[in-house]
Amino acid sequence: MRLSRFAPLAVVAFVAACAAGDPLEEDLPDMGDFRLAHNIVVADNAQQVPPSRNAEPEEWVEILESEIDRRFRGYEGDRLYHIGVAVDGYALAPPGIPIVLQPRSVLVLSVNIWDDELGRKLHDEPEQIMVFEGASPETMLVGSGIARSRDEQMQILARNAARRIQLFMLDNPEWFNIDPDAAENAASAVEAAAEAAEAAPEAADEALEDATE
Numbered sequence: 001m002r003l004s005r006f007a008p009l010a011v012v013a014f015v016a017a018c019a020a021g022d023p024l025e026e027d028l029p030d031m032g033d034f035r036l037a038h039n040i041v042v043a044d045n046a047q048q049v050p051p052s053r054n055a056e057p058e059e060w061v062e063i064l065e066s067e068i069d070r071r072f073r074g075y076e077g078d079r080l081y082h083i084g085v086a087v088d089g090y091a092l093a094p095p096g097i098p099i100v101l102q103p104r105s106v107l108v109l110s111v112n113i114w115d116d117e118l119g120r121k122l123h124d125e126p127e128q129i130m131v132f133e134g135a136s137p138e139t140m141l142v143g144s145g146i147a148r149s150r151d152e153q154m155q156i157l158a159r160n161a162a163r164r165i166q167l168f169m170l171d172n173p174e175w176f177n178i179d180p181d182a183a184e185n186a187a188s189a190v191e192a193a194a195e196a197a198e199a200a201p202e203a204a205d206e207a208l209e210d211a212t213e
Helices: 007-020 057-072 137-142 150-170 180-197 201-212
Strands: 034-042 079-091 106-115 127-132
Touching (some): 057 150, 106 150
């Protein structure tokens, strides 16, 4: 039996809560030896992909450093690591676009993890991460550009980006002396949270259909 026509809004509301959730309210996974030393973001070469609201490089630096700090500063491992992030590109969904286009904000980053004691990066090439804004009941009805301010879009993207950075780190547990099985389980949980937080409206609707068939 199908749920009522209001059920999809409940599902999307859950997704919205994940998208904008405070990382300090999540059950953050064990990170072994990890302790955050420097958290450095650069955005001078960020490319704006139209249509998009404008954001200055220093604004991306401020919001990303803040959200990376909120997610990682509480870890008190015995070894210092640095997180370096370059903003490659972004699009912040503007108002006034027909809802049929379903514009979504997106952020593209290049991420590097450094070991302070070794004095070097732990991987050869930067890890490129693409992060989506995620849906809410309001954005599903009128679009993100109308339902959310530019600052709200940026904060959601930054929090989702910090989660994706942690997922990249958990996929390499040997860097932090994390038990591989524990890291795999933690990565699965973080990935599920990331996918829920970044889900498009149609994805939430499909999930509801799968759950109620």
